Amino acid sequence: MIRFTVEKRDGNSRAGIIETPHGAVPTPTFMPVGTKGSVKGVLPQQLREAGVGIVLGNTYHLFLRPGHELVRETFGSLHRMIGWDGPILTDSGGFQVFSLGPLRKITEEGVEFRSHLDGSKQFLSPERSIEIQEALGADILMAFDECPALPCSDDEMVASMERTTRWESRCLDARKGDAALFGIVQGGVSESLRRKHLAEIAALNFDGYALGGLSVGEAKEDMYRTVATIAPLMPDDRPRYLMGVGTPRDLVTAILSGIDMFDCVMPTRNARNGQLFTRSGTMNIKNKEFERDTRPIDERCSCLTCRSFARAYLNHLYRNGEILAAVLNSIHNIHYYLDLTATMRRLILEGRAAEGIGLVAAYDR
Amino acid sequence: MIRFTVEKRDGNSRAGIIETPHGAVPTPTFMPVGTKGSVKGVLPQQLREAGVGIVLGNTYHLFLRPGHELVRETFGSLHRMIGWDGPILTDSGGFQVFSLGPLRKITEEGVEFRSHLDGSKQFLSPERSIEIQEALGADILMAFDECPALPCSDDEMVASMERTTRWESRCLDARKGDAALFGIVQGGVSESLRRKHLAEIAALNFDGYALGGLSVGEAKEDMYRTVATIAPLMPDDRPRYLMGVGTPRDLVTAILSGIDMFDCVMPTRNARNGQLFTRSGTMNIKNKEFERDTRPIDERCSCLTCRSFARAYLNHLYRNGEILAAVLNSIHNIHYYLDLTATMRRLILEGRAAEGIGLVAAYDR
Numbered sequence: 097m098i099r100f101t102v103e104k105r106d107g108n109s110r111a112g113i114i115e116t117p118h119g120a121v122p123t124p125t126f127m128p129v130g131t132k133g134s135v136k137g138v139l140p141q142q143l144r145e146a147g148v149g150i151v152l153g154n155t156y157h158l159f160l161r162p163g164h165e166l167v168r169e170t171f172g173s174l175h176r177m178i179g180w181d182g183p184i185l186t187d188s189g190g191f192q193v194f195s196l197g198p199l200r201k202i203t204e205e206g207v208e209f210r211s212h213l214d215g216s217k218q219f220l221s222p223e224r225s226i227e228i229q230e231a232l233g234a235d236i237l238m239a240f241d242e243c244p245a246l247p248c249s250d251d252e253m254v255a256s257m258e259r260t261t262r263w264e265s266r267c268l269d270a271r272k273g274d275a276a277l278f279g280i281v282q283g284g285v286s287e288s289l290r291r292k293h294l295a296e297i298a299a300l301n302f303d304g305y306a307l308g309g310l311s312v313g314e315a316k317e318d319m320y321r322t323v324a325t326i327a328p329l330m331p332d333d334r335p336r337y338l339m340g341v342g343t344p345r346d347l348v349t350a351i352l353s354g355i356d357m358f359d360c361v362m363p364t365r366n367a368r369n370g371q372l373f374t375r376s377g378t379m380n381i382k383n384k385e386f387e388r389d390t391r392p393i394d395e396r397c398s399c400l401t402c403r404s405f406a407r408a409y410l411n412h413l414y415r416n417g418e419i420l421a422a423v424l425n426s427i428h429n430i431h432y433y434l435d436l437t438a439t440m441r442r443l444i445l446e447g448r449a450a451e452g453i454g455l456v457a458a459y460d461r
Numbered sequence: 462m463i464r465f466t467v468e469k470r471d472g473n474s475r476a477g478i479i480e481t482p483h484g485a486v487p488t489p490t491f492m493p494v495g496t497k498g499s500v501k502g503v504l505p506q507q508l509r510e511a512g513v514g515i516v517l518g519n520t521y522h523l524f525l526r527p528g529h530e531l532v533r534e535t536f537g538s539l540h541r542m543i544g545w546d547g548p549i550l551t552d553s554g555g556f557q558v559f560s561l562g563p564l565r566k567i568t569e570e571g572v573e574f575r576s577h578l579d580g581s582k583q584f585l586s587p588e589r590s591i592e593i594q595e596a597l598g599a600d601i602l603m604a605f606d607e608c609p610a611l612p613c614s615d616d617e618m619v620a621s622m623e624r625t626t627r628w629e630s631r632c633l634d635a636r637k638g639d640a641a642l643f644g645i646v647q648g649g650v651s652e653s654l655r656r657k658h659l660a661e662i663a664a665l666n667f668d669g670y671a672l673g674g675l676s677v678g679e680a681k682e683d684m685y686r687t688v689a690t691i692a693p694l695m696p697d698d699r700p701r702y703l704m705g706v707g708t709p710r711d712l713v714t715a716i717l718s719g720i721d722m723f724d725c726v727m728p729t730r731n732a733r734n735g736q737l738f739t740r741s742g743t744m745n746i747k748n749k750e751f752e753r754d755t756r757p758i759d760e761r762c763s764c765l766t767c768r769s770f771a772r773a774y775l776n777h778l779y780r781n782g783e784i785l786a787a788v789l790n791s792i793h794n795i796h797y798y799l800d801l802t803a804t805m806r807r808l809i810l811e812g813r814a815a816e817g818i819g820l821v822a823a824y825d826r
Contacts, residue, residue, distance in 0.1 A: 133777060137784035140769075162752070162777045170753045170773050177777075179769045387527065388535045404505075404544045408535050412498060412527045412542075419502035422784055 098236065098276040098303060100335050106449040108328045108354040111441045114150075114335055116183040116235040116276075118175060121149035123335065123356040124440055126347065126433045127185060128364060132157045133178045136364050137422040138430060140180040146399060146427060147434030150183045150235075152359045155228050156192035160211050160218070164231035173233030185359075186234035188225045188267075188280075191308075191340070194243040202242070204259065222266035230273050237271070239264040241280040241308055250286065257282050257293045265300055276303035278337060281326065284309060285318035290326045304335035307355075311341045320349055327354040344373060344436055345459040348452045351440045363433045367425035370414045373432040377458035379407075381425065386411040399431035400424075463601065463641040463668060465700050471814040473693045473719035476806045479515075479700055481548040481600040481641075483540060486514035488700065488721040489805055491712065491798045492550060493729060497522045498543045501729050502787040503795060505545040511764060511792060512799030515548045515600075517724045520593050521557035525576050525583070529596035538598025550724075551599040553590045553632075553645075556673075556705070559608040567607070569624065587631035595638050602636070604629040606645040606673055618654055622647050626661045633665060641668035643702060646691065649674060650683035655691045669700035672720075676706045685714055692719040709738060709801055710824040713817045716805045728798045732790035735779045738797040742823035744772075746790065751776040764796035765789075 099115040112123040128135045128143065131154045135143060143151065153174055158164060171177040174184055193200055193207050200209035206221025225240040240263050244256040264279050271277055279302035283290035297305065307326065310319045323338060327350065330336045337357035338350050347358055363373065370382040374394040379386075381393075392402035393410065401410070401424040413421035440452045464480040477488040493500045493508065496519045500508060508516065518539055523529060536542040539549055558565055558572050565574035571586025590605040605628050609621040629644050636642055644667035648655035662670065672691065675684045688703060692715065695701045702722035703715050712723055728738065735747045739759040744751075746758075757767035758775065766775070766789040778786035805817050 132781045132783060133774070134783045134785045137788070139765075139785065139788070161781060162773075166753060166773075170755055171771070177771070177774050179774070388531060390535060400504075406536070406542075408527075408531075409498070409542050409544070416497045416499075416526060418497060418499045419784060419787055420499045420504065423502070423504070423788065 097274050098335075100304070100333065102333070104445050106444045106447050107352065109352055109440070109444045109449040110354060110356060111444040112335070112356055114183075114356075116150075118181060118183040118235055119149070121183060122438070122441055124347075124351045124437045125149050125357055126437045127152040127357065127359040128430050128433075129154070129359055129361045130178065130180075131361075132161065133174065135426070135430070136368065137419075137426045138364070140178065142400065142427055143180070143430065144182070146431040147438055148182070148430065150185060151180055153184055153186045153232060153234065154192065155186050155189035155225060155232070156220075158186075158232060159189060159220075159228050160213055164228040168231040168233070175233060183235040184233075185236040186229045186232055186238065187339075188238045188240040189220050189228070190225070190240050191243050193220050194245070204262075206240075222263045223270040226267050226270040226277075230271070230275060234275055236276045236278060236304065237267075238306065239267040239277060239279050239302070241282060243309055243312070244282070244284075246284065246313060248284070250289065253282075253284050253286070253289055257289065257296070261293070261296045261300075264297060264302075268300060268302070278302055278304040278306050278335070280306045280308040280339070281330070282309045285314050285322050287322070287325050290322060291329065294326060294329060298331055302334070304337060305330045306337040306339050308339050310338065311346070319346075323350050323355065324353045330354070343459060344433070345456040347433070347436060348440060348456045351437070351444075352449060352452065358437070363429035364426050367429040368422045370421070370425065372425060373429050375455065375458065381407065381410045382414045383411075393428055394432075397428065397431065397435070399428050401428040401431075462639050463700075465669070465698065467698070469810050471809045471812050472717065474717055474805070474809045474814040475719060475721060476809040477700070477721055479548075479721075481515075483546060483548040483600055484514070486548060487803075487806055489712075489716045489802045490514050490722055491802045492517040492722065492724040493795050493798075494519070494724055494726045495543065495545075496726075497526065498539065500791070500795070501733065502784075502791045503729070505543065507765065507792055508545070508795065509547070511796040512803055513547070513795065515550060516545055518549055518551045518597060518599065519557065520551050520554035520590060520597070521585075523551075523597060524554060524585075524593050525578055529593040533596040533598070540598060548600040549598075550601040551594045551597055551603065552704075553603045553605040554585050554593065555590070555605050556608050558585055559610070569627075571605075587628045588635040591632050591635040591642075595636070595640060599640055601641045601643060601669065602632075603671065604632040604642060604644050604667070606647060608674055608677070609647070609649075611649065611678060613649070615651065615654065618647075618649050618651070622654065622658045622661070626658070626665075629662060629667075630665055633667070643667055643669040643671050643700070645671045645673040645704070646695070647674045650679050650687050652687070652690050655687060656694065659691060659694060663696055667699070669702060670695045671702040671704050673704050675703065676711070684711075688715050688720065689718045695719070708824060709798070710821040712798070712801060713805060713821045716802070716809075717814060717817065723802070728794035729791050732794040733787045735786070735790065737790060738794050740820065740823065746772065746775045746786075747779045748776075758793055759797075762793065762796065762800070764793050766793040766796075
């Protein structure tokens with residue numbers, strides 16, 4: 097189980113702490129994505145040094161390889177497998193499965209799909225998802241929800257939300273252990289549908305609540321408006337998690353609306369493509385302008401990469417396809433994201449949360 | 462300049478120390494290859510922790526990208542560029558250029574070649590090679606020699622050796638700074654030619670001596686015999702370096718013949734292909750037998766990888782193409798190589814060098 101305490105509020109923002117069996121995590125926080133049991137290119141110790149408190153694991157990928165039973169039987173938990181002794185949150189696998197498109201078939205029972213690895217027939221359901229997540233030993237499990245393809249009509253959305261509510265209720269029934277379980281609120285970008293679904297899900301009494309189905313292609317303004325409207329209505333005494341988000345500005349904006357937790361592949365994926373985050377905006381390290389630039393990526397950054405290496409070297413590594421380019425860029429970007437959430441936390445504690453938007457002034461909405 | 466001291470002899474083996482402007486290196490030692498200014502996947506601090514004392518940089522690659530002038534003007538030295546404050550040895554670029562085959566043209570002046578990157582026409586000569594290596598700021602420079610394609614007749618070999626002697630002499634004349642400069646002995650696998658060339662090169666008075674042109678396709682027995690015969694004849698008060706070698710057994714055998722230094726891509730390249738070195742022989746981590754194996758690669762190994770991760774996790778990382786597979790496998794293999802040379806050093810200091818062969822009993826000749 098987890099315990100969540102709000103230490104300080106400033107407007108809708110909250111500075112809190114999530115206590116888990118694997119340690120406490122100050123919030124707001126960002127969770128790097130360790131899809132297949134590894135935050136790509138970054139060692140657990142380097143995650144710690146970058147300020148990471150909790151890591152996300154993908155149920156879909158780990159279910160297919162190496163398999164949750166192997167993780168449990170061989171290692172006891174995903175933590176021991178990957179050498180990360182901090183807390184882990186696993187997603188439900190639903191989002192990936194629904195992204196398979198024609199390879200999957202949805203029924204009330206669950207989702208039948210074909211593995212993207214070998215085409216084998218597989219099945220995920222609320223019960224199966226919880227079983228897998230519990231086998232992985234996650235500290236926080238996510239409920240198995242339906243992610244409707246957008247655009248869809250209000251009727252379709254309502255039908256999907258109703259199924260999601262039934263599925264999430266089954267997740268609560270399926271839970272055998274004492275891991276925390278978060279419910280997910282759907283409803284697209286309609287305020288009324290979001291309110292309706294939030295009421296249904298909140299009534300089920302989860303340990304935390306997430307906003308799903310955002311940052312999936314809708315207009316940025318729609319996402320911001322939805323978060324701003326719905327986040328403050330989410331149960332005040334539970335962590336609030338905005339799934340799959342986002343850019344630095346997305347994070348600050350959502351924190352100001354009352355969100356506590358985030359995950360996104362952006363810092364690591366963009367790092368591997370040479371895009372670095374700084375207080376002055378993004379920087380594409382492969383650009384010729386950095387070829388002789390002896391400055392660190394960001395002179396105000398204290399990450400391993402910025403302490404040790406110049407832009408010119410990172411430019412050289414990237415242009416030559418060196419493994420260290422991915423490693424060093426990822427370490428920096430993760431540090432940037434964690435520094436951003438830690439700075440927002442400090443501002444909230446000081447009652448200056450609104451100033452946070454200045455941290456991302458270089459980033460367009 | 463460097464200073465070399467032999468601390469202890471045992472048979473033909475020597476335990477010594479090379480003092481350089483960037484620190485002292487106990488010998489025998491192994492130099493990981495940082496081809497393009499990065500030992501692939503491994504951070505400088507991780508090299509240190511694995512026991513690395515000196516790193517090799519490739520003149521050919523660094524000359525083409527980012528260019529030696531850029532390194533000097535932007536960073537001052539290769540050390541500062543790559544964040545490695547220990548000593549660096551650079552090769553002459555000759556071996557890579559000669560490997561280009563039809564893309565290069567040899568004259569007495571030097572070698573004209575086309576870059577493998579963009580086809581541009583380039584030129585390397587003894588003078589140019591030394592200029593580049595000095596611009597990179599290496600602690601130890603290697604003389605520019607000709608590497609004759611094998612098989613070749615004795616007459617061709619002699620002609621090549623004579624040119625190499627002239628070229629190496631030009632290298633000594635070209636040196637402007639106070640970096641150490643090592644001469645290279647050629648002569649194939651003919652004892653008489655090797656002796657002849659060694660006499661010529663030793664007379665030029667280099668700061669150290671290398672055996673080149675071995676491990677290039679000749680029979681292993683020929684290489685062992687050549688090293689066993691020639692290494693003991695190389696100047697006793699200078700470091701002896703066997704270039705581009707080799708397997709664990711190659712190292713131990715050559716150390717017993719009196720070699721002090723080695724370099725090879727084997728530990729890092731094989732690591733990226735999933736082949737790991739252990740006292741019990743090589744292990745291919747992708748094999749199914751390791752899928753549920755909770756032991757470290759080598760229970761007697763103290764590297765970061767073995768301290769932190771199980772074979773089953775490394776198997777999972779490799780099979781999924783994760784960057785951390787290359788990182789963790791490389792850290793282990795480099796540690797294995799440095800542990801092997803450090804153990805040989807200890808055995809020599811204890812007068813038990815001959816027992817060293819037991820360290821590599823699992824490796825065939």
